[in-house]
Amino acid sequence: MDAVEKANAERQRRWSKDQKIGEGTYAVVYRGRELATGRKVAIKKIKVGQFKDGLDMSAIREVKFLRELKHQNVIELLDVFSSKKNLNLVLEFLDTDLELVIKDRSLVFLPADIKSWMAMTFRGLEFCHRNFILHRDLKPNNLLIASDGQLKIADFGLARDFADPGYKMTCQVITRWYRPPELLWGCRYYSTAVDIWSVGCIFAELMLRTPYLPGETDMDQLKTIFRALGTPTETDWPGHTKLPDYVPVGQFPKTPLRELFTAASTDCLNLLSQCLIYDPKRRISAKDALSHPYFFALPYPSHPSKLPKPAKKDVPLEEMDGNVEMASSGPGVKANPPNKLKRKHSSEDLSSRPVARRLDFSK
Amino acid sequence: MTATSTLESQPVASTSSQQSLYEASTQYRHWRFSPKQLVDMRYALNSDAVSAIRNAFENDSPGSSASVAFLSAQEEYLLVKLYVGKVSQLCAHFRFPEEVEATAVTYLKRFYLKNTVMDWHPKNVMLTALFLATKTTNHPISLESYASHIPKTAPSDVLDLEFLVAQSLGFDFAVWHPHRSLWGIWLDIQTLPDVSLGDLQTAYEAATKHVRAARLTDAEFIYTPSQIALACFSLASPTLASAWARAKFPSLPHPPVADVLGSIEAMILREGSPPDVEAVREVDRRLRLCKNPEKIVGSNAYNKKLQEKEKKAEEKRIRKAEAARIAMEEGDPFGNELAKKAVEELDDDDDDD
Numbered sequence: 084m085d086a087v088e089k090a091n092a093e094r095q096r097r098w099s100k101d102q103k104i105g106e107g108t109y110a111v112v113y114r115g116r117e118l119a120t121g122r123k124v125a126i127k128k129i130k131v132g133q134f135k136d137g138l139d140m141s142a143i144r145e146v147k148f149l150r151e152l153k154h155q156n157v158i159e160l161l162d163v164f165s166s167k168k169n170l171n172l173v174l175e176f177l178d179t180d181l182e183l184v185i186k187d188r189s190l191v192f193l194p195a196d197i198k199s200w201m202a203m204t205f206r207g208l209e210f211c212h213r214n215f216i217l218h219r220d221l222k223p224n225n226l227l228i229a230s231d232g233q234l235k236i237a238d239f240g241l242a243r244d245f246a247d248p249g250y251k252m253t254c255q256v257i258t259r260w261y262r263p264p265e266l267l268w269g270c271r272y273y274s275t276a277v278d279i280w281s282v283g284c285i286f287a288e289l290m291l292r293t294p295y296l297p298g299e300t301d302m303d304q305l306k307t308i309f310r311a312l313g314t315p316t317e318t319d320w321p322g323h324t325k326l327p328d329y330v331p332v333g334q335f336p337k338t339p340l341r342e343l344f345t346a347a348s349t350d351c352l353n354l355l356s357q358c359l360i361y362d363p364k365r366r367i368s369a370k371d372a373l374s375h376p377y378f379f380a381l382p383y384p385s386h387p388s389k390l391p392k393p394a395k396k397d398v399p400l401e402e403m404d405g406n407v408e409m410a411s412s413g414p415g416v417k418a419n420p421p422n423k424l425k426r427k428h429s430s431e432d433l434s435s436r437p438v439a440r441r442l443d444f445s446k
Numbered sequence: 447m448t449a450t451s452t453l454e455s456q457p458v459a460s461t462s463s464q465q466s467l468y469e470a471s472t473q474y475r476h477w478r479f480s481p482k483q484l485v486d487m488r489y490a491l492n493s494d495a496v497s498a499i500r501n502a503f504e505n506d507s508p509g510s511s512a513s514v515a516f517l518s519a520q521e522e523y524l525l526v527k528l529y530v531g532k533v534s535q536l537c538a539h540f541r542f543p544e545e546v547e548a549t550a551v552t553y554l555k556r557f558y559l560k561n562t563v564m565d566w567h568p569k570n571v572m573l574t575a576l577f578l579a580t581k582t583t584n585h586p587i588s589l590e591s592y593a594s595h596i597p598k599t600a601p602s603d604v605l606d607l608e609f610l611v612a613q614s615l616g617f618d619f620a621v622w623h624p625h626r627s628l629w630g631i632w633l634d635i636q637t638l639p640d641v642s643l644g645d646l647q648t649a650y651e652a653a654t655k656h657v658r659a660a661r662l663t664d665a666e667f668i669y670t671p672s673q674i675a676l677a678c679f680s681l682a683s684p685t686l687a688s689a690w691a692r693a694k695f696p697s698l699p700h701p702p703v704a705d706v707l708g709s710i711e712a713m714i715l716r717e718g719s720p721p722d723v724e725a726v727r728e729v730d731r732r733l734r735l736c737k738n739p740e741k742i743v744g745s746n747a748y749n750k751k752l753q754e755k756e757k758k759a760e761e762k763r764i765r766k767a768e769a770a771r772i773a774m775e776e777g778d779p780f781g782n783e784l785a786k787k788a789v790e791e792l793d794d795d796d797d798d799d
């Protein structure tokens with residue numbers, strides 16, 4: 084056996100796949116463990132054999148960026164190995180994700196909790212941007228939550244390095260509800276500001292407990308945005324009418340955020356509004372957001388360990404949560420409305436609950 | 447050796463702002479060596495390969511390895527260098543951006559820090575490395591159109607080695623290149639007072655040529671991209687380069703980076719040209735006779751190895767089916783402890799999809 088193959092086999096032997104916990108078009112996710120330590124991990128197996136162009140772009144992006152990024156608020160890639168024609172990513176195991184937390188009606192969010200999640204999101208995102216990486220698919224179910232409450236940005240299947248000036252990028256990125264207006268109008272030269280818009284939408288969703296701008300089609304998305312925030316004028320956003328896919332979508336008045344977010348503090352609404360500024364050049368950066376007065380005003384952010392989490396069920400079901408979503412990342416699911424795949428997984432997995440019980444008790 | 451192939455054996459990257467982004471990169475952590483380490487690695491790799499291939503010859507027919515003249519580490523290096531040059535020709539043909547070319551070259555060179563040309567010929571590895579680089583740098587083209595532009599190459603020739611190449615790279619796809627640093631220096635110098643933009647442009651173009659020459663050397667394994675870029679600028683215009691360095695370290699009488707420039711410049715001048723084609727042709731001729739027979743499709747040794755593999759896979763399938771059968775007979779689809787264990791052991795494999 085070649086040295087390279089041998090090294091690969093050695094890496095493979097360090098991990099065990101225990102149970103399938105999710106399946107998407109391009110990947111299967113297993114709960115597994117590091118044999119030497121018993122540490123729980125998620126193993127995402129990407130089926131490569133079926134791609135006619137070899138290793139697919141979303142797998143390559145995910146591996147490329149996660150190999151470089153080590154930060155408390157970015158999911159950690161522990162190892163990569165191949166088995167036959169499959170690529171296996173060993174990721175840290177995370178209990179749940181922000182979408183499930185938001186949807187759990189039994190949980191009450193304090194303003195300090197929301198501040199804590201936002202601080203962790205901005206910290207992770209600032210680190211990505213500092214490393215010249217655009218995430219391009221931020222949404223609550225890509226923000227995973229570890230058992231100690233730390234939030235981790237996950238799913239780098241659509242990420243890319245900043246393009247050089249003059250290089251076009253695709254505007255078909257970011258799940259619709261979290262997609263900024265410049266992309267909806269076909270802008271091909273964009274920046275870190277696209278991720279900030281998504282964070283703004285997540286921020287609002289944490290307060291509302293329901294998606295803030297749920298457009299039904301790309302065209303309706305623009306309407307939904309303008310209904311909420313007013314149609315931009317040339318002063319708000321110079322040059323926007325020159326964007327490639329610009330179409331007028333009607334005149335809507337600006338309503339103050341205060342009318343919808345009645346309980347929010349002034350600092351809070353100020354930061355939110357700065358994330359949702361139409362002109363991408365004037366939208367706040369992740370770095371500046373981290374020193375926004377909101378994060379220094381009372382109440383201080385909750386300690387991650389004190390954040391609300393979905394209750395543990397009688398049966399250990401943590402394998403149903405956050406990592407299931409990772410199975411659905413792949414080129415086939417980019418920019419879909421959220422939830423579709425996850426819901427499907429959850430219901431499919433219902434039938435396998437007895438398996439989980441059985442395997443856990445027999446250990 | 448500073449390079450390791452597993453993630454865990456590295457020092458934990460601190461996320462503090464003290465650490466430079468470059469020091470957190472896989473390039474710094476896995477692919478930086480001293481000149482001596484490089485020599486030792488290549489020597490060890492070559493001698494391991496020779497003894498493994500000698501064995502393969504002997505297994506095939508005893509005594510057959512005695513007359514074989516295996517390649518030396520230096521000869522392997524020459525051959526790889528020739529194909530590094532060919533990557534540029536191919537990229538010019540496809541009009542790929544410089545990013546793609548530089549990345550493919552790095553992949554090819556890194557590959558042969560882990561593999562021997564006697565197992566995998568650089569002619570094939572080069573094609574795969576380039577194809578992989580188009581994807582990792584966000585300039586993907588379809589495999590079919592890629593292969594159709596290259597004579598005597600089928601899509602499968604490119605794809606068959608993709609996993610091996612990715613594995614040999616340790617899945618470290620991100621690479622930082624000197625040509626990017628050079629661009630930054632060029633932008634910086636424009637902000638210095640009293641610089642003639644005409645001179646700067648001439649120097650930049652000459653420096654770009656030196657950066658390309660540096661790709662033929664080991665510079666990227668020993669120095670940082672910005673050190674290499676500055677050395678190239680210094681080769682083109684020592685005055686502008688030192689003006690830039692002084693402006694970067696205004697409080698120091700002597701910019702620290704100046705100390706390494708000399709050795710990088712010498713390396714580029716010494717090794718930055720393509721190898722003598724005749725000499726490499728001779729190496730390639732000998733390679734035909736000392737190739738690992740287990741890697742030659744259709745050879746006895748290859749078939750034997752293949753049969754062994756198939757036999758093992760077959761045994762595994764039988765064991766697995768047996769384990770499943772026992773589980774069913776027990777009337778419990780999840781099996782008892784023993785059967786479950788047997789299935790689990792086999793399950794890290796992939797017939798389950």
